[in-house]
Amino acid sequence: MTKYIGKSVKRVEDKRFITGQGKYTDDIKMPGMVYAYILRSPYAHATVNSINIDAAKSAEGVVAIYTGADIPEAIAGVPCGWQVNFKNGDIMKEPPHPLLVRKKVRHVGDGVAIIIADTRANAKDASELVDVDYDLHDAVTDPKAAAQPGAPLVHADAPNNIAFDWQLGNPKEEVAAALASAAHVTELDFVNQRMIPNAMEPRSAIGHYDTAYDKYTLYTSTQNPHLTRLLMCAFVLGLPEHKVRVVGPDVGGGFGSKIFHYIEEALVVWCSKQIELPIKWTCDRSEAFLTDAHGRDHVTNAKMGFDADGKIVALQANTFANMGAYLSTFAPAVPTYLHGTLLQGLYTTPKINVDVTATFTHTNAVDAYRGAGRPEATFLLERLIDLAALEMEMDPTELRFKNFIPAFDGVEQEGYVTQVALQYDSGNYAPVLTRALEMVGYEAFREEQKNQKGDKLLGIGFSTYVEACGIAPSAVVGALGARAxxxxxxxxxxxxxxxxxxxxxSHSHGQGHETTFAQVVADRMGIPLEDVEIIHGDSDSVAFGMGTYGSRSLAVGGSAIVKSIDKVLEKGAKIAAHLLEASTDDLDYAEGKWTVKGTDKSVGFGDVSLTAYVPHNYPEGLEPGLDFSSFYDPANFTYPFGAHVAIVEIDKETGFTKLKRFIAVDDVGNVINPMIVDGQIHGGLAQGIGQAMLEGAIYDETGQLINGSYMDYCMPRADDFPSFEVDRTVTPCPHNPLGVKGAGEAGCIGSTPAVVNAVIDALWKGGHKVKDVKMPMTPERVWTAMQG
Amino acid sequence: MANKISVTVNGKQYTGEVESRTLLSDYLREDLSLTGTHIGCDTSSCGACTIHIDGKAVKSCTMLAVQADGCEVTTVEGLATNGNLHPMQESFKEEHGLQCGFCTPGMMMTATDFLKTNPNPSEQEIREALEGNFCRCTGYHNIVRSIQLAAKKMSEAV
Amino acid sequence: MIPNSFDYKKATSVDEAISLLGDDVQILGGGHSLIPTLKLRLNAPGTLVDISKIESLKVIRDNENSITIGGGATHASIAADAALSEHAPMMTQAAKEIGDIQVRNFGTIGGSMAHADPAADWPAVLLACDANVVIQGKGGKREVDIDQFFKGFYETALADGEIITAVRIPKMASNRHSVYVKFKQPASRFAIVGCAVGIEMEGGVVKSARIGMTGVGESAYRAMNVEKALVGQALTAESIEAAVKNVTEGAEVMSDHYASQKYRTHLAHVYVKRALKMLM
Amino acid sequence: MVVKGNHDFKVSREQLWIYLMDPIVLAKITPGVSRLEIIGEDKFKSVSEIKIGPVKASFTGKLKVVDKDQPASFVIKMEQLSRIGNAHVSVQMNIEEKEGGIAALAFDGKADLSGVIARTGQRVLSGVANVITREVFSALEKHIEENKQTVESEESIQSMKTIKPPELEDPIDPAINSIG
Structure with a gap:
C-alpha cells in the first residue's frame, strides 16, 4: 500500500516559490509598521562609557530609541537551553546575554541601541547620529588561548574564560595505558575552523503588540516557533504564553542558525509593547555575519592507537571548544553530547576518552551548525584513521573494514553499546564502503594514481561515519542536560x-515537509495526496512543537503524525463498523475504505468522516468528530551512517585543488521521498566540502571578523563542485514506525574529512608527508605544504 | 531628493516618485510589493535579487530605482505568462532545483537570460553561468539539472 | 544596505554630463563599482551624474586600424562584439571573465577603468593591448596613452571633471598573439594574479611584447623587464623561464589573508609563464 | 593593518626631530589630516577627510605623542573615528643618524581597524598601508625641501626648540588620555 512512500513525488510547496509568491518574514508588511535598526559595537571588547542619543532622537522619522539602560533589569537576556556541568559537578558558567548591552561589549556586533523609525533608511541614518563612547580592552578570540593564564577575561565570573570542562568515556589512565602499549599511535593537532551558516535569507523579525486584544505576535525567521515562544515568554520577557503568537512563515534556510532564540526577536516584541506599533527588523548580510550563531571552532589534539594488526586499541581526544562571548541556546550540547558521544564512530575501539574545555572568547556565539558536533567528531576520527593508514602504509579502506562494528539490526541483534554513552539502533557498515568503492572504481583509480606524471597530483580520501539523528528522547536528553x-x-x-x-x-524551511509528510499521510490513510494539507510554523494553529533540527523531522515529527493517524483510523473503524453493521475486528482498511473481510461490503473514508461530523446514525457512546493529537517521544536517537569518497587533483605549481569527483553512499534508514533525500545529501555535501576547501571565519587578534562579507568569506558556488554521485543502502530504524533515520546533516558530516584526506593522500603520494593542511585548504596552504 | 519615474514591470506601467538613493530591489519590494525579488546580501554577490531590465539579467540591488526609468522590468512574478509556468519554472520543480526557495527567483532569472545567449550549454558552462548566484541548500546539483532540462524544453519549443 | 542621501542627475550627452560635474559629484556609469560602495556607506557623494543613458558612449566602432569602445560599453557588449573578437580577441576573452552574467550586462569598461581597482581585469588587458584612452573634460578632449593612465592605487590620469568617453584598441596584425589568464580569489573572484600578454612575432622570434599584470601590485603595471627579456628570443620553455624571473620587480606586491606577498609573487611568475607558454 | 617604512632625509637627526614635533608638520604629514588642534601638551584633536580608492569618509580623532626620547624616538598614538569604522593606531618612530648629515626615519606600527572597513577592506589593506607610508614620507620630504632655508642655522633650530604650545582655547578633553 505504498502509492506515495518511496516515490520521488514532486514538491507541493514549489509552486509558491517558483512564482515568487513565497512569504518570508521580510515580505510581510503590516499597517502602521515601523522599522528597527540595531546599532552594534564595532569593538570586540570595550566598556561603554556613555551613549548620547540626543541628536539621533530628533532625526527625521525617528519614533523611539532604546539603549541597554532602558530595558528593565528584570529582563536579564536570552537563556541557554542546555546545561553541562563541570567535571567537579559545578554548574557551567552562564553569564547573562542581555538584549542590549548595558556596560560592556563582548564581541563585534553586540547590540548597543535600537533605533526605530518610519523607514529603514531613516532608522539607519539616525543610527549614525548615536554617539557611543567606548574604552577599549584587549580581546581574545582563540578557544585555547582564552584558557591560558593572563588571557583577557570575557566575563569576570568565568575564571580563565572557562564555561565548563567535561569528559566522557573510559578513565583517562586506561586510555593512556592502552596508547602506551599500542604498536602504533597516530597523533594529530588540528583546528576545526569556525563556520558561518549563511542561510540565504537573512534573519528577520516583526514584533506586534495589539492593544485591542492585549496580544503579541512575532513573525520570525525561525526553525521552531514554539520553542522561541516558550523561551521568550518564560525566560526573557515574562509574557503570558497564551497571549503570544509566534509565526515562522516561509524561512529561507536555517542549517541550525535559526534554531536559537535571538535577542532581536525579544527586542522587537518588547519595543512594540512600548510604542504600540508593529516593528520590523531585518538584518543586512553584514549583520548576519556578525550575529547569526556560528558553528564548529574546535582546537583539538587527538591520539589513536593501533595494535600490530591495525585494530584500534584506544582513542584520546582533547578539545577546546569556542563558545563565543555568550552561551547560545544549545551551545553547550554541541562539543559534548553531540560530539563526545560520537567518538566511537563505526569502530570497535575498546577504550575512548574525550576531554572538552569550553571557553568564552570575544567573538560571536557558536552553536549548532549543520551536523552540530557530529561533523567535528567524524572529522577527528576520519582524519586520524586515514593518516594512520598512511603512516602504517596500509590501505585506508582495509584499515576501516578491519575495525568496523559487525552488522546489527536492533531487532535480532541488540543495538551496539558504545564506550561513550550511546546505544546505536541499527547498523551495517561494510556495505556502504563496499558500494562506494565500486562506484569509484577504486583499483583503477589507484593504478591511475600510481602512474601519474606531470604537473598534477591525484589523491583519494575516505570518510565513513555514523551520526546521531532524531534529537529527541526526552529522558535521555534530560539526563544529558537539556532543559526541555x-x-x-x-x-x-x-x-x-x-x-x-x-x-x-516540525517547521519546514527547505526540507520539503509539506510533501514528505503528505506522502506518509496519504499512504497511511489511503487517500489522494491532494486531499492532505500540512500546516506548520504558527503557534496559533499548531498546538505544540519542538521544531526542526538534528535531522529529526521525519523520525520524530513524522512518527507523531503516524500516531495520530493510527488514532484516526481506530476511531474511523468504529464508525465504519457501525455503518457496516459489523465488528471492528472483521474490518480491513485499505485504499481509503473499510471492507468487511471476505465480502464486498465497504464504506469509504469520506462517508466515515462525514458521519463523524453529521452523526445522525452513529455508534452509541462515541464522541463526534475525527481529530486527534499525539506527542511522540522516541526511545532512542537514530543512527544513520555512510561512506564518502573524494577525488582531488592538485596543481603542483599553485596548490590549487580541484574536486574532481565526490561519491556519497548514505544509509538514512527507510526513504519516503528519494528525490528529496538526495537533495538533502547534495546540500549537505556542498556545505561540508565548503568547509574543507573554501569557508571559514577569520577573526584578527583584536576580535574583528575580517572576512565578514561575501567579498572575503567564500561561499561555495556552482562551479566549485562536480556533479555529486550519490547512492544509498537501507537499514531501517528499528524503533520508529516509519523506520526512518534522518538525512539532513549526513552530507555535511561525512564530506569534510573525505576531502582533506584526499588532499593529504595526494601530497603523500607526491612525496610530501605532511600530517595536516589547515582548513579551508586554500591554494596557498596546499602550496606551502608542498614546499617543505 | 525625489525623482519621478515611470517603469513597466511585468507588462504593467507604474509611475511614481522615488528617492535618489532607493535601490531598484527596494522599490520592487516595498513600493510595488513584488516580494519575489529577494535580498540576500549587501555586496552585490549573491544574486537573489536578479531581475531582467530590458531582457537582461541584473542584480536589482546594484541599480538605483531611478535608473530604471523608462525601462522594461521583468521579475520572477512576470516569468509565467497567461497562467502558464515558464519552462524554467517547470524544470526547477521537476528536477527539485529548489529547497528553501529563497535564491530560486534570482537563479531562474539568471538562467533564463543565460539560455538566450547559450541555448545549448554544457554542464560546465551552466555552472560558470551561475557564478553570480548563491544557493546554500541544493549544492547546485539539481539547479544544474533544472537548467539542463529547461534548455531542452526551450529548444524543443522553438 | 541603504546609501546615504544624494541628488541624482541624468545626463543625456557627454557635454551635459561634464557641465554637471563639480565638487562632491561622482559619475554613475554601470554602477557596478560605485553602487556597492554606496550601499556600505563607504562613500557618500552629494550628487551622482548618471551617464549610463548616453547612447553615444555605448558604441563600439570598427575603424580602419583600431576599434573604438565607448566608455559606456558593457562588458557583455564587448564580449559579444564581432570586430573585437576578430581584431583584438583578448578583449572579448577577458570581457567574458569579468564578474558574472549580471555584472557583465551592466558594468562598463569606462566605469571599471575609472575605478581602477588593483585587481580588476581591464587594466592588465588594456596595457597589453596598447590601448589609448579618450578623455573629455571642461577643457575639451584629450587622449592618454594607456601606459600613462593607471597611476597607482585606485589612481588614474583622470582629473576631476573628466569622463572616459572611449578606449581605442589597435587592431592586431596577423603576427600578433595574445592571451589573458587569471587566478581568482574564490570569494570575490577578483584576480589574485591576472596576466595579459600581447606579443608580436617576426622570423620566429619575439619582435615586441606587452605584458600587463593585475592583482599583484597596487595597480596594474607592465612587466617591462619580462617584455625586454623576451625580445629577440624564440618562445621556448627555457627562454620563458629565463625571461619571467623579475615579473614583480618594481611592484609593491600586495598581501592579504588569502594570498601572502610570497605566494602572490610566486603566482605572478607561474601565470606569466603559463600565458607565454600558451602563445608558444 | 601593519604600517611600516623607512626613509632617509637630508637633514640632521635634531632637525628632523623638530619637524616631527611641530603640529603643523605633523598635520601635513599625517595622511588625511587637514589640521591638528592642540588640546594639551603633545595632544591634538584631528579632523581628516580620507579618500583612498573608493572609500571616502570624514574622520575625527585624537593624536598624541608619547614616550619621547629626543632626538631618537617617540610613539604616535592616534584614534580616528568615522561612520564606517575606526582606526586605533600606534606607531613607533625611530630616527637614526647616518653619515653625511642624513637622518633615517623608520616607523613601525599598526592600525587596528573596526567597523565596515575592517570587515570588507582586507583585500586592499596592504595597498592602503603602502599608500599611507608613501604619503608620510613624501609630505615630509616636501616640507623639508620647502623649509630648507629657514632651519639652516643652528640658531633657528634653537629658537624652534623653545616654541611652546599656544594657549589652549578649549579645556583639555579628558578622554584624550584614554587613547590607545
Missing part, C-alpha cells in the same frame, strides 16, 4: 468531507 523535552507533536484533523489537515510542530 525534545519530543514532537502532531494533530491530524479530518474535515467532514474527508480532506485532511495535518498540524505538525
Amino acid at each position: 523535552g525534545l519530543f514532537e507533536s502532531a494533530q491530524v484533523r479530518v474535515q467532514p468531507t474527508g480532506k485532511v489537515s495535518v498540524y505538525t510542530g
Whole structure:
C-alpha cells in the first residue's frame, strides 16, 4: 500500500516559490509598521562609557530609541537551553546575554541601541547620529588561548574564560595505558575552523503588540516557533504564553542558525509593547555575519592507537571548544553530547576518552551548525584513521573494514553499546564502503594514481561515519542536560468531507515537509495526496512543537503524525463498523475504505468522516468528530551512517585543488521521498566540502571578523563542485514506525574529512608527508605544504 | 531628493516618485510589493535579487530605482505568462532545483537570460553561468539539472 | 544596505554630463563599482551624474586600424562584439571573465577603468593591448596613452571633471598573439594574479611584447623587464623561464589573508609563464 | 593593518626631530589630516577627510605623542573615528643618524581597524598601508625641501626648540588620555 512512500513525488510547496509568491518574514508588511535598526559595537571588547542619543532622537522619522539602560533589569537576556556541568559537578558558567548591552561589549556586533523609525533608511541614518563612547580592552578570540593564564577575561565570573570542562568515556589512565602499549599511535593537532551558516535569507523579525486584544505576535525567521515562544515568554520577557503568537512563515534556510532564540526577536516584541506599533527588523548580510550563531571552532589534539594488526586499541581526544562571548541556546550540547558521544564512530575501539574545555572568547556565539558536533567528531576520527593508514602504509579502506562494528539490526541483534554513552539502533557498515568503492572504481583509480606524471597530483580520501539523528528522547536528553523535552507533536484533523489537515510542530524551511509528510499521510490513510494539507510554523494553529533540527523531522515529527493517524483510523473503524453493521475486528482498511473481510461490503473514508461530523446514525457512546493529537517521544536517537569518497587533483605549481569527483553512499534508514533525500545529501555535501576547501571565519587578534562579507568569506558556488554521485543502502530504524533515520546533516558530516584526506593522500603520494593542511585548504596552504 | 519615474514591470506601467538613493530591489519590494525579488546580501554577490531590465539579467540591488526609468522590468512574478509556468519554472520543480526557495527567483532569472545567449550549454558552462548566484541548500546539483532540462524544453519549443 | 542621501542627475550627452560635474559629484556609469560602495556607506557623494543613458558612449566602432569602445560599453557588449573578437580577441576573452552574467550586462569598461581597482581585469588587458584612452573634460578632449593612465592605487590620469568617453584598441596584425589568464580569489573572484600578454612575432622570434599584470601590485603595471627579456628570443620553455624571473620587480606586491606577498609573487611568475607558454 | 617604512632625509637627526614635533608638520604629514588642534601638551584633536580608492569618509580623532626620547624616538598614538569604522593606531618612530648629515626615519606600527572597513577592506589593506607610508614620507620630504632655508642655522633650530604650545582655547578633553 505504498502509492506515495518511496516515490520521488514532486514538491507541493514549489509552486509558491517558483512564482515568487513565497512569504518570508521580510515580505510581510503590516499597517502602521515601523522599522528597527540595531546599532552594534564595532569593538570586540570595550566598556561603554556613555551613549548620547540626543541628536539621533530628533532625526527625521525617528519614533523611539532604546539603549541597554532602558530595558528593565528584570529582563536579564536570552537563556541557554542546555546545561553541562563541570567535571567537579559545578554548574557551567552562564553569564547573562542581555538584549542590549548595558556596560560592556563582548564581541563585534553586540547590540548597543535600537533605533526605530518610519523607514529603514531613516532608522539607519539616525543610527549614525548615536554617539557611543567606548574604552577599549584587549580581546581574545582563540578557544585555547582564552584558557591560558593572563588571557583577557570575557566575563569576570568565568575564571580563565572557562564555561565548563567535561569528559566522557573510559578513565583517562586506561586510555593512556592502552596508547602506551599500542604498536602504533597516530597523533594529530588540528583546528576545526569556525563556520558561518549563511542561510540565504537573512534573519528577520516583526514584533506586534495589539492593544485591542492585549496580544503579541512575532513573525520570525525561525526553525521552531514554539520553542522561541516558550523561551521568550518564560525566560526573557515574562509574557503570558497564551497571549503570544509566534509565526515562522516561509524561512529561507536555517542549517541550525535559526534554531536559537535571538535577542532581536525579544527586542522587537518588547519595543512594540512600548510604542504600540508593529516593528520590523531585518538584518543586512553584514549583520548576519556578525550575529547569526556560528558553528564548529574546535582546537583539538587527538591520539589513536593501533595494535600490530591495525585494530584500534584506544582513542584520546582533547578539545577546546569556542563558545563565543555568550552561551547560545544549545551551545553547550554541541562539543559534548553531540560530539563526545560520537567518538566511537563505526569502530570497535575498546577504550575512548574525550576531554572538552569550553571557553568564552570575544567573538560571536557558536552553536549548532549543520551536523552540530557530529561533523567535528567524524572529522577527528576520519582524519586520524586515514593518516594512520598512511603512516602504517596500509590501505585506508582495509584499515576501516578491519575495525568496523559487525552488522546489527536492533531487532535480532541488540543495538551496539558504545564506550561513550550511546546505544546505536541499527547498523551495517561494510556495505556502504563496499558500494562506494565500486562506484569509484577504486583499483583503477589507484593504478591511475600510481602512474601519474606531470604537473598534477591525484589523491583519494575516505570518510565513513555514523551520526546521531532524531534529537529527541526526552529522558535521555534530560539526563544529558537539556532543559526541555525534545519530543514532537502532531494533530491530524479530518474535515467532514474527508480532506485532511495535518498540524505538525516540525517547521519546514527547505526540507520539503509539506510533501514528505503528505506522502506518509496519504499512504497511511489511503487517500489522494491532494486531499492532505500540512500546516506548520504558527503557534496559533499548531498546538505544540519542538521544531526542526538534528535531522529529526521525519523520525520524530513524522512518527507523531503516524500516531495520530493510527488514532484516526481506530476511531474511523468504529464508525465504519457501525455503518457496516459489523465488528471492528472483521474490518480491513485499505485504499481509503473499510471492507468487511471476505465480502464486498465497504464504506469509504469520506462517508466515515462525514458521519463523524453529521452523526445522525452513529455508534452509541462515541464522541463526534475525527481529530486527534499525539506527542511522540522516541526511545532512542537514530543512527544513520555512510561512506564518502573524494577525488582531488592538485596543481603542483599553485596548490590549487580541484574536486574532481565526490561519491556519497548514505544509509538514512527507510526513504519516503528519494528525490528529496538526495537533495538533502547534495546540500549537505556542498556545505561540508565548503568547509574543507573554501569557508571559514577569520577573526584578527583584536576580535574583528575580517572576512565578514561575501567579498572575503567564500561561499561555495556552482562551479566549485562536480556533479555529486550519490547512492544509498537501507537499514531501517528499528524503533520508529516509519523506520526512518534522518538525512539532513549526513552530507555535511561525512564530506569534510573525505576531502582533506584526499588532499593529504595526494601530497603523500607526491612525496610530501605532511600530517595536516589547515582548513579551508586554500591554494596557498596546499602550496606551502608542498614546499617543505 | 525625489525623482519621478515611470517603469513597466511585468507588462504593467507604474509611475511614481522615488528617492535618489532607493535601490531598484527596494522599490520592487516595498513600493510595488513584488516580494519575489529577494535580498540576500549587501555586496552585490549573491544574486537573489536578479531581475531582467530590458531582457537582461541584473542584480536589482546594484541599480538605483531611478535608473530604471523608462525601462522594461521583468521579475520572477512576470516569468509565467497567461497562467502558464515558464519552462524554467517547470524544470526547477521537476528536477527539485529548489529547497528553501529563497535564491530560486534570482537563479531562474539568471538562467533564463543565460539560455538566450547559450541555448545549448554544457554542464560546465551552466555552472560558470551561475557564478553570480548563491544557493546554500541544493549544492547546485539539481539547479544544474533544472537548467539542463529547461534548455531542452526551450529548444524543443522553438 | 541603504546609501546615504544624494541628488541624482541624468545626463543625456557627454557635454551635459561634464557641465554637471563639480565638487562632491561622482559619475554613475554601470554602477557596478560605485553602487556597492554606496550601499556600505563607504562613500557618500552629494550628487551622482548618471551617464549610463548616453547612447553615444555605448558604441563600439570598427575603424580602419583600431576599434573604438565607448566608455559606456558593457562588458557583455564587448564580449559579444564581432570586430573585437576578430581584431583584438583578448578583449572579448577577458570581457567574458569579468564578474558574472549580471555584472557583465551592466558594468562598463569606462566605469571599471575609472575605478581602477588593483585587481580588476581591464587594466592588465588594456596595457597589453596598447590601448589609448579618450578623455573629455571642461577643457575639451584629450587622449592618454594607456601606459600613462593607471597611476597607482585606485589612481588614474583622470582629473576631476573628466569622463572616459572611449578606449581605442589597435587592431592586431596577423603576427600578433595574445592571451589573458587569471587566478581568482574564490570569494570575490577578483584576480589574485591576472596576466595579459600581447606579443608580436617576426622570423620566429619575439619582435615586441606587452605584458600587463593585475592583482599583484597596487595597480596594474607592465612587466617591462619580462617584455625586454623576451625580445629577440624564440618562445621556448627555457627562454620563458629565463625571461619571467623579475615579473614583480618594481611592484609593491600586495598581501592579504588569502594570498601572502610570497605566494602572490610566486603566482605572478607561474601565470606569466603559463600565458607565454600558451602563445608558444 | 601593519604600517611600516623607512626613509632617509637630508637633514640632521635634531632637525628632523623638530619637524616631527611641530603640529603643523605633523598635520601635513599625517595622511588625511587637514589640521591638528592642540588640546594639551603633545595632544591634538584631528579632523581628516580620507579618500583612498573608493572609500571616502570624514574622520575625527585624537593624536598624541608619547614616550619621547629626543632626538631618537617617540610613539604616535592616534584614534580616528568615522561612520564606517575606526582606526586605533600606534606607531613607533625611530630616527637614526647616518653619515653625511642624513637622518633615517623608520616607523613601525599598526592600525587596528573596526567597523565596515575592517570587515570588507582586507583585500586592499596592504595597498592602503603602502599608500599611507608613501604619503608620510613624501609630505615630509616636501616640507623639508620647502623649509630648507629657514632651519639652516643652528640658531633657528634653537629658537624652534623653545616654541611652546599656544594657549589652549578649549579645556583639555579628558578622554584624550584614554587613547590607545
